[in-house]
Amino acid sequence: MRDDRYYSSASMSDYIHWVAKDKLRLTEKEWKENHILVSELAKIEFIWRHPMDENRAIDGLELRSDFEYETGDYLDKSSGLMPQCTMFEMLAALAIRCETQLMRDPMVGDRTSKWFFEFLDNLEVLDGSRPVEIACDLFFKGELALFPLKKKGIKQKNEQIWKQLTAYFNENYFNEEDLTLFK
Numbered sequence: 001m002r003d004d005r006y007y008s009s010a011s012m013s014d015y016i017h018w019v020a021k022d023k024l025r026l027t028e029k030e031w032k033e034n035h036i037l038v039s040e041l042a043k044i045e046f047i048w049r050h051p052m053d054e055n056r057a058i059d060g061l062e063l064r065s066d067f068e069y070e071t072g073d074y075l076d077k078s079s080g081l082m083p084q085c086t087m088f089e090m091l092a093a094l095a096i097r098c099e100t101q102l103m104r105d106p107m108v109g110d111r112t113s114k115w116f117f118e119f120l121d122n123l124e125v126l127d128g129s130r131p132v133e134i135a136c137d138l139f140f141k142g143e144l145a146l147f148p149l150k151k152k153g154i155k156q157k158n159e160q161i162w163k164q165l166t167a168y169f170n171e172n173y174f175n176e177e178d179l180t181l182f183k
Helices: 012-023 028-041 051-071 087-102 112-122 132-141 161-173
Strands: none
Touching (some): 012 028, 028 087, 028 132, 051 087, 051 161, 087 112, 087 161
Protein backbone atom coordinates (compact mmCIF):
# COMPACT_ATOMS: atom_id res chain seq x y z
CA MET A 1 0.00 0.00 0.00
CA ARG A 2 1.26 3.47 -0.93
CA ASP A 3 2.04 5.89 1.87
CA ASP A 4 0.76 9.27 0.62
CA ARG A 5 2.93 11.16 3.09
CA TYR A 6 5.71 10.88 0.51
CA TYR A 7 3.65 11.84 -2.52
CA SER A 8 2.55 15.24 -3.69
CA SER A 9 0.11 16.35 -6.33
CA ALA A 10 1.57 17.28 -9.71
CA SER A 11 0.29 19.69 -12.33
CA MET A 12 -0.46 18.83 -15.92
CA SER A 13 2.55 20.90 -17.02
CA ASP A 14 4.83 18.93 -14.66
CA TYR A 15 3.57 15.69 -16.16
CA ILE A 16 3.81 16.86 -19.78
CA HIS A 17 7.34 18.13 -19.21
CA TRP A 18 8.32 14.81 -17.61
CA VAL A 19 6.93 12.77 -20.55
CA ALA A 20 8.68 15.06 -23.03
CA LYS A 21 12.05 15.02 -21.27
CA ASP A 22 12.21 11.59 -19.61
CA LYS A 23 10.21 9.39 -21.99
CA LEU A 24 10.45 11.11 -25.38
CA ARG A 25 13.94 12.37 -24.58
CA LEU A 26 13.40 15.80 -26.10
CA THR A 27 16.40 18.07 -25.88
CA GLU A 28 16.04 21.39 -24.10
CA LYS A 29 15.97 23.13 -27.49
CA GLU A 30 13.26 20.78 -28.83
CA TRP A 31 11.22 21.35 -25.67
CA LYS A 32 11.51 25.14 -25.88
CA GLU A 33 10.53 25.14 -29.56
CA ASN A 34 7.58 22.77 -29.16
CA HIS A 35 6.19 23.02 -25.63
CA ILE A 36 3.17 25.04 -26.78
CA LEU A 37 2.34 22.49 -29.47
CA VAL A 38 2.78 19.65 -26.98
CA SER A 39 0.55 21.44 -24.48
CA GLU A 40 -2.16 21.87 -27.12
CA LEU A 41 -2.02 18.15 -27.93
CA ALA A 42 -2.37 17.41 -24.20
CA LYS A 43 -5.73 19.19 -24.17
CA ILE A 44 -7.26 17.09 -26.97
CA GLU A 45 -8.88 13.77 -26.17
CA PHE A 46 -7.65 10.88 -28.33
CA ILE A 47 -10.67 9.44 -30.14
CA TRP A 48 -10.14 6.11 -31.86
CA ARG A 49 -12.06 4.74 -34.82
CA HIS A 50 -10.81 1.16 -34.87
CA PRO A 51 -11.61 -1.05 -31.84
CA MET A 52 -7.97 -2.20 -31.55
CA ASP A 53 -6.87 1.42 -31.14
CA GLU A 54 -8.14 1.29 -27.60
CA ASN A 55 -4.71 -0.28 -27.03
CA ARG A 56 -3.08 3.00 -28.09
CA ALA A 57 -5.22 4.83 -25.50
CA ILE A 58 -4.26 2.33 -22.81
CA ASP A 59 -0.57 2.78 -23.68
CA GLY A 60 -1.01 6.54 -23.37
CA LEU A 61 -2.75 6.31 -20.01
CA GLU A 62 0.00 4.01 -18.69
CA LEU A 63 2.38 6.97 -18.95
CA ARG A 64 0.49 8.44 -15.99
CA SER A 65 1.25 5.40 -13.85
CA ASP A 66 4.89 5.56 -14.95
CA PHE A 67 5.01 9.22 -13.94
CA GLU A 68 3.56 8.53 -10.50
CA TYR A 69 5.86 5.58 -9.89
CA GLU A 70 9.04 7.28 -11.13
CA THR A 71 8.52 10.74 -9.63
CA GLY A 72 6.56 10.02 -6.47
CA ASP A 73 4.03 12.64 -7.52
CA TYR A 74 0.46 11.80 -8.38
CA LEU A 75 -2.03 13.22 -10.84
CA ASP A 76 -5.38 14.04 -9.29
CA LYS A 77 -8.33 16.05 -10.54
CA SER A 78 -6.56 19.30 -9.64
CA SER A 79 -3.76 18.52 -12.15
CA GLY A 80 -5.90 19.79 -15.05
CA LEU A 81 -5.39 16.57 -17.02
CA MET A 82 -8.52 15.09 -18.54
CA PRO A 83 -9.44 11.55 -17.43
CA GLN A 84 -9.25 10.20 -21.00
CA CYS A 85 -6.07 9.60 -22.96
CA THR A 86 -4.92 12.72 -24.76
CA MET A 87 -3.56 12.96 -28.27
CA PHE A 88 -0.17 13.87 -26.79
CA GLU A 89 -0.15 10.76 -24.61
CA MET A 90 -1.17 8.50 -27.50
CA LEU A 91 1.52 9.91 -29.79
CA ALA A 92 4.16 9.81 -27.05
CA ALA A 93 3.35 6.22 -26.11
CA LEU A 94 3.30 5.23 -29.78
CA ALA A 95 6.73 6.79 -30.34
CA ILE A 96 8.08 4.95 -27.30
CA ARG A 97 6.59 1.63 -28.45
CA CYS A 98 7.87 2.26 -31.97
CA GLU A 99 11.42 2.70 -30.69
CA THR A 100 11.39 -0.16 -28.20
CA GLN A 101 9.52 -2.78 -30.25
CA LEU A 102 10.05 -1.92 -33.88
CA MET A 103 12.99 0.37 -34.55
CA ARG A 104 15.48 -0.18 -31.72
CA ASP A 105 19.04 0.01 -33.02
CA PRO A 106 21.86 0.25 -30.46
CA MET A 107 24.22 1.41 -33.21
CA VAL A 108 22.28 4.68 -33.72
CA GLY A 109 20.88 5.15 -30.21
CA ASP A 110 17.46 6.12 -28.97
CA ARG A 111 15.31 7.81 -31.61
CA THR A 112 12.05 8.14 -29.67
CA SER A 113 11.94 11.91 -30.16
CA LYS A 114 12.58 11.46 -33.90
CA TRP A 115 9.51 9.23 -34.23
CA PHE A 116 7.39 11.62 -32.17
CA PHE A 117 8.36 14.57 -34.37
CA GLU A 118 7.82 12.52 -37.51
CA PHE A 119 4.27 11.78 -36.36
CA LEU A 120 3.69 15.51 -35.77
CA ASP A 121 5.14 16.30 -39.18
CA ASN A 122 2.79 13.76 -40.80
CA LEU A 123 -0.13 15.53 -39.10
CA GLU A 124 1.22 18.78 -40.60
CA VAL A 125 1.29 20.53 -37.23
CA LEU A 126 5.03 20.67 -36.68
CA ASP A 127 5.63 23.59 -39.01
CA GLY A 128 2.40 25.34 -38.00
CA SER A 129 0.81 24.87 -41.43
CA ARG A 130 -2.27 23.29 -39.85
CA PRO A 131 -3.81 24.16 -36.47
CA VAL A 132 -3.57 21.29 -33.99
CA GLU A 133 -7.32 21.08 -33.36
CA ILE A 134 -8.08 20.85 -37.09
CA ALA A 135 -5.36 18.25 -37.72
CA CYS A 136 -6.62 16.08 -34.87
CA ASP A 137 -10.22 16.41 -36.01
CA LEU A 138 -9.26 15.37 -39.56
CA PHE A 139 -7.25 12.47 -38.16
CA PHE A 140 -10.16 11.31 -35.97
CA LYS A 141 -12.49 11.41 -38.98
CA GLY A 142 -10.03 9.40 -41.09
CA GLU A 143 -9.44 12.31 -43.47
CA LEU A 144 -5.77 12.83 -42.52
CA ALA A 145 -3.31 9.96 -42.31
CA LEU A 146 -0.91 9.78 -39.41
CA PHE A 147 1.10 7.38 -41.56
CA PRO A 148 0.70 8.33 -45.22
CA LEU A 149 1.95 5.82 -47.76
CA LYS A 150 3.65 6.72 -51.03
CA LYS A 151 2.05 3.87 -52.95
CA LYS A 152 -1.08 5.11 -54.67
CA GLY A 153 -4.35 3.37 -54.02
CA ILE A 154 -3.49 2.03 -50.57
CA LYS A 155 -5.96 3.38 -48.01
CA GLN A 156 -5.15 2.85 -44.36
CA LYS A 157 -7.89 4.85 -42.67
CA ASN A 158 -9.89 1.75 -41.68
CA GLU A 159 -6.87 -0.07 -40.27
CA GLN A 160 -5.74 0.03 -36.66
CA ILE A 161 -2.99 2.55 -35.92
CA TRP A 162 -0.33 -0.09 -35.18
CA LYS A 163 -0.92 -1.75 -38.57
CA GLN A 164 -0.77 1.68 -40.26
CA LEU A 165 2.50 2.42 -38.47
CA THR A 166 4.11 -0.88 -39.49
CA ALA A 167 3.08 -0.42 -43.14
CA TYR A 168 4.51 3.12 -43.07
CA PHE A 169 7.78 1.99 -41.51
CA ASN A 170 8.08 -0.95 -43.92
CA GLU A 171 7.69 1.47 -46.82
CA ASN A 172 9.98 4.18 -45.47
CA TYR A 173 12.64 2.45 -43.37
CA PHE A 174 12.97 -1.16 -44.49
CA ASN A 175 14.07 -2.72 -47.75
CA GLU A 176 11.10 -4.97 -48.53
CA GLU A 177 13.38 -7.38 -50.43
CA ASP A 178 15.37 -8.52 -47.42
CA LEU A 179 13.67 -6.61 -44.58
CA THR A 180 16.86 -4.86 -43.52
CA LEU A 181 16.99 -1.31 -42.31
CA PHE A 182 18.38 0.99 -44.98
CA LYS A 183 17.58 4.50 -43.69
